Amino acid sequence: MNTVSSNSGVNEVPRLEDKTIQPIPMNERHGKARDLFTIWFGSNIMIMTIVTGGLATTVFGLDIVSALVGIVVGNLIGAVFMALHSAQGPQLGVAQMIQTRGQFGSFGALLIVLIVVIMYAGFFAANLVFGGEAMAAVNPGISVDAGIVIIGVVSVIATIFGYRIIHAYAKFLSIVAGLALVLAFIWILVVQGLPVGFLEQGDFNWVGFMGTISVSALWQLAYAPYVSDYSRYLPQGTGSRSAFWASYSGCVLGTLFPMVLGAVVGSVALALSSDPSSMDIVGDLGIQLQPLTVVIIGIFCLGVAASNAMNLYCGVLCSLTVGQTFKPDWMPKAKTRTVAAILLFALAVSVALFARDNFILFYTNFLSFLMYVLVPWTAINLVDYYLLRHGDYRVEDFFRRDGGVYGRFNWAAIGCYLAGALIQLPFSATAVYTGPLAAAMGGVDLSWIVGLAVVAPLYYYVARVSQKPRKRAETAPAPPKKLVGDPA
Numbered sequence: 085m086n087t088v089s090s091n092s093g094v095n096e097v098p099r100l101e102d103k104t105i106q107p108i109p110m111n112e113r114h115g116k117a118r119d120l121f122t123i124w125f126g127s128n129i130m131i132m133t134i135v136t137g138g139l140a141t142t143v144f145g146l147d148i149v150s151a152l153v154g155i156v157v158g159n160l161i162g163a164v165f166m167a168l169h170s171a172q173g174p175q176l177g178v179a180q181m182i183q184t185r186g187q188f189g190s191f192g193a194l195l196i197v198l199i200v201v202i203m204y205a206g207f208f209a210a211n212l213v214f215g216g217e218a219m220a221a222v223n224p225g226i227s228v229d230a231g232i233v234i235i236g237v238v239s240v241i242a243t244i245f246g247y248r249i250i251h252a253y254a255k256f257l258s259i260v261a262g263l264a265l266v267l268a269f270i271w272i273l274v275v276q277g278l279p280v281g282f283l284e285q286g287d288f289n290w291v292g293f294m295g296t297i298s299v300s301a302l303w304q305l306a307y308a309p310y311v312s313d314y315s316r317y318l319p320q321g322t323g324s325r326s327a328f329w330a331s332y333s334g335c336v337l338g339t340l341f342p343m344v345l346g347a348v349v350g351s352v353a354l355a356l357s358s359d360p361s362s363m364d365i366v367g368d369l370g371i372q373l374q375p376l377t378v379v380i381i382g383i384f385c386l387g388v389a390a391s392n393a394m395n396l397y398c399g400v401l402c403s404l405t406v407g408q409t410f411k412p413d414w415m416p417k418a419k420t421r422t423v424a425a426i427l428l429f430a431l432a433v434s435v436a437l438f439a440r441d442n443f444i445l446f447y448t449n450f451l452s453f454l455m456y457v458l459v460p461w462t463a464i465n466l467v468d469y470y471l472l473r474h475g476d477y478r479v480e481d482f483f484r485r486d487g488g489v490y491g492r493f494n495w496a497a498i499g500c501y502l503a504g505a506l507i508q509l510p511f512s513a514t515a516v517y518t519g520p521l522a523a524a525m526g527g528v529d530l531s532w533i534v535g536l537a538v539v540a541p542l543y544y545y546v547a548r549v550s551q552k553p554r555k556r557a558e559t560a561p562a563p564p565k566k567l568v569g570d571p572a
Contacts, residue, residue: 099245099248099249100244100245100246100418101245101246101247101248101418101421102417102418103246103247103417104400104401104404104415104416104417104418104420104421105178105179105182105401105404105405105408105415105416106178106415106483107176107177107178107479108177108178108316108317110319110320112317113174113177113317113318113319113320114317114318114319115251115317115318115319116318116322117318117322117323117326117327117329117330118330119251119255119318119330120170120314120315120318120327120330120331120334121258121330121331121333121334122251122254122255122258122334123250123251123254123255123314123334124254124307124331124334124335124338125254125258125262125334125335125337125338126253126254126255126256126257126258126259126261126262126338126387126390127254127257127338127387127390127391127394128335128338128339128342128387128391129257129261129262129264129265129338129341129342129384129387130211130215130261130342130384130385130387130388130390130391131211131214131215131217131218131366131381131384131385131387131388132207132210132211132214132215132388132391133303133338133339133342133343133346133387134342134343134345134346134349134365134366134369134384135214135346135365135366136299136300136303136343136346137151137155137300137342137343137344137345137346137347137350138346138347138349138350138365139295139296139299139346139350140154140155140292140296140299140343140346140347140350141285141286141347141350141351141354142350142353142354142363142365143295144289144291144292144293144295144296145286145287145289145292146286146287146288146289146292146293146296146347147283147284147285147286147287147288147351148282148283148285148286148347148348148351149283150286150287150288150292150293150296151286151296151347151350151351152344152347153293154292154293154294154295154296154297154300155296155300155340155343155344155347156300156340157297157300158296158297158298158299158300158301158302158303158304159300159301159303159304159336159339159340159343160336161297161301161304162300162301162302162303162304162305163304163331163332163335163336163339164332165304165305165308165462165466166304166305166307166308166311166331166332166335167311167327167328167329167331167332167335168328168466168470169307169308169309169311169312169462169465169466170311170312170314170315170327170328170331171315171324171325171327171328171331172312172315172469172475173311173312173313173314173315173316173317173318173327174315174316174318174319174320174321174322174327175320175324175475176312176316176475176477176479177316177317177320177479178312178316178479178482179310179312179313179316179398179401179402179405180308180309180310180311180312180313180398181193181196181197181200181309181310181401181402181405182405182482182483183312183465183477183482184196184197184461184465185482185487185490186468186473186477186481186482186490187464187465187468187490187494187497188464188493188494188497188498188501189487189490189491189492189493189494189497189498190409190482190484190485190486190487190490190491190492191409191487191492191493192491192492192493192494192495192497192498193409194406194409195498196309196461196501197402197405197406198406199457200309200310200398200399200402201399201402201403201406201428203306203309203454203458204310204395204396204398204399204402204428205399205428205431205432205435206435206450206454207306207391207392207395208236208239208392208395208396208399208428208429208432208436209432209433209435209436210436210450211235211388211391211392211395212232212235212236212388212392212432212433212436213228213232213436213440214366214388215231215232215235215385215388215389215392216228216229216230216231216232216234216235216436216440217231217364217366217367217440218231218366218370218381218384218385218388219231219234219235219382219385221366221367221370221377221381222370222377222378222381222382222385223378228440229437229440231385232433232436232437232440233433235385235388235389235392236392236429236432236433236436238389238392238393239389239392239393239395239396239429240393240396240425240426240429242389242390242393242397243393243396243397243400243421243425244418244421244422244425246397246418246421247314247317247397250314250390250393250394250397251314253390253393254390257386257387257390258338260383260386261383261384261386261387264379264380264383264384265341265342265345267376267380268345268369268373268376268380269341269345271372271373271376271380272345272348272349272352272372272373273348276372278352278355279352279355279356280355281355282351282352282355284355285351285354285355286351286354290525290526290528291513291526291527291528291529294528294529294530295529298455298529298532300339300343301532302454302455302458302532303339303343304335304336304339305454305455305458305459305462305532306454306458307335308458308461308462308465309398309402309458309461310394310398310401310402311331313397313398313401314394315327315331324475345369346365346369349365349368349369349372350363350365350368352368352372353365353368353371353372366381369381396425396428396429396432397425399428400421400424400425400428403424403428404416404420404421404424408483409485410485412483412484412485449514449515449516452512452514452515452516455508455531455532456505456508456509456512456531456532456535457505459504459508459531459532459535459536459539460500460501460502460503460504460505460535460539461501462536463504463535463536463539463540463543464497464500464501464504464539464543466540467540467543467544467547468497468543468547471544472544472547472548472551478490495550496543496546496547496550496551497543497547499546500539500542500543500546501539503538503539503542504535504538504539504542505535507534507535507538507539508531508532508534508535509531510522511529511530511531511533511534512529512531513527513528513529513531514529519531
C-alpha cells in the first residue's frame with residue numbers, strides 16, 4: 085500500500101488508512117497542529133450548524149441581539165472542553181474512547197462508548213435530513229429522500245479512506261465553504277438588506293437565552309468524545325497549547341459564524357412571514373439567497389458530507405472499540421472499518437427517513453439527551469487527564485481485557501458519572517421532562533452548568549482517595565506483555 089513521506093522522513097498514514105483503534109506508531113505520526121484548525125473550521129460550515137443557530141430566534145424566540153450574545157457565550161465556553169480533549173491525541177496516540185478505559189476501566193467504559201455510538205448515529209441522521217432538505221431546495225429534481233442517500237454515500241466513501249482524506253476534505257472546505265459563508269452574509273445583509281421590523285422580532289427571555297447558550301455549548305461539547313481521533317496522528321512532540329488553540333479557534337470560528345447566519349435568517353424570515361408556524365430555516369435560507377441559492381447551499385451541502393464522514397468515522401471506531409473489549413487480540417483494519425461504516429450508515433439512513441417529517445422536535449430533544457450524558461463524562465476525563473495523571477497513562481493496558489492497572493471497572497468514575505447525570509435532572513427543562521428546580525426558575529435549564537460544577541470536584545476527591553492504593557502498581561514498570569493479544 086502506497087504511503088507518502090513527510091518532511092521529517094517518517095512515513096505518513098497510507099492513503100487508504102489501515103489503522104482503526106490501535107495506537108498510532110511513531111513512524112506514522114505526521115502533520116502540524118495547524119491541521120487541527122482546518123479540520124474543525126471547514127467541517128462546521130454546513131447546513132446543520134446554520135439550523136442550530138436558527139433555533140435561537142425561531143424555537144427560543146429571542147431578539148437578534150440576545151440570540152447573538154447567547155451563541156457567542158455558548159461557543160466560547162463549550163469549545164474550551166472540546167479543545168482540551170483534542171490536546172490529548174498527540175500525547176497518547178489512540179482514539180478518544182479507547183483512552184476512556186483509563187478512567188472507567190476496560191468494561192466500565194462500555195456504557196460511555198455505547199452512548200457515544202448513539203450520539204454519532206443521531207448526528208449523522210440529523211445531518212442527512214438537513215442536507216437532504218437543502219439539496220431538494222436547490223434542485224427540485226432531487227427529492228429529500230434522494231438527497232439523504234446521496235450525502236450518506238459520499239460520507240461512507242470518505243470514511244472508508246479514513247484520516248487523510250477527511251483532513252484533506254476539511255482543508256478544501258475551509259477555503260470554499262468559508263468564501264461561501266462570507267458571500268451569504270454580504271448577500272443577505274448588504275445586497276438584499278434587512279427588512280423593516282427585523283430588530284423588533286422576538287424578545288429577551290431567560291429560558292430562550294439559556295437554551296441558546298446550552299445548545300451552542302453542547303455543539304462544542306459533543307465533539308469531545310472524538311476530537312482526539314483527528315489529532316492522534318500528530319507527532320507526540322506536538323505542544324498541548326498549540327493543539328488546544330488550533331482546535332479551539334477552528335471550532336469556534338467555524339461554528340460561530342454559521343450559527344449567527346442561522347439566527348439572522350430566522351429573524352429575517354419572521355419579519356417577512358405572516359405565519360411563524362411555517363418557519364423552515366433551510367427553505368428560508370434558500371429564499372433569502374436567491375439567485376445564489378444553488379451555489380451557496382450546494383457548497384454548504386459539501387460541508388454536510390464532510391461532517392458526516394467525521395461522525396461515521398468516529399462511530400465506527402467506537403463500535404470497533406466495543407468488539408475489541410471482548411476480544412483483546414482483535415485489531416481490525418481497513419476492511420473491517422468499511423463493513424462497520426456501511427452498517428452504521430444503513431442504521432442512520434433508516435432513522436433519517438423515518439423521522440424527517442418532524443425532525444426539529446427530534447433534534448432538540450436529542451440535543452437535550454446529549455447534554456445530560458456527555459457533561460459528566462467530559463468532567464471526569466479532563467480531571468483525570470490534566471489534574472490527576474497529567475497525561476501519564478500506560479497505553480498498552482488500554483488493550484488488555486482485564487484493563488491492566490485500570491481494571492475492568494473503576495467504580496469511582498462510574499459512580500461519579502451516574503451522580504453527575506442524576507444531579508442534572510432537577511435543573512433540566514425539556515419537552516419531555518422539567519425538573520422541579522428548573523420549573524421554579526421559570527423553565528431556565530442550568531443542568532449542564534450544575535453537572536460540571538459538581539462532577540469535576542467530586543471525581544477529583546473520590547479518585548484521589550480510591551487511587552492511592554493503586555499508585556505503586558501504576559508507576560511500576562509494565563509487565564513484559566504484548567500490546568494486544570493478552571487474554572487475561
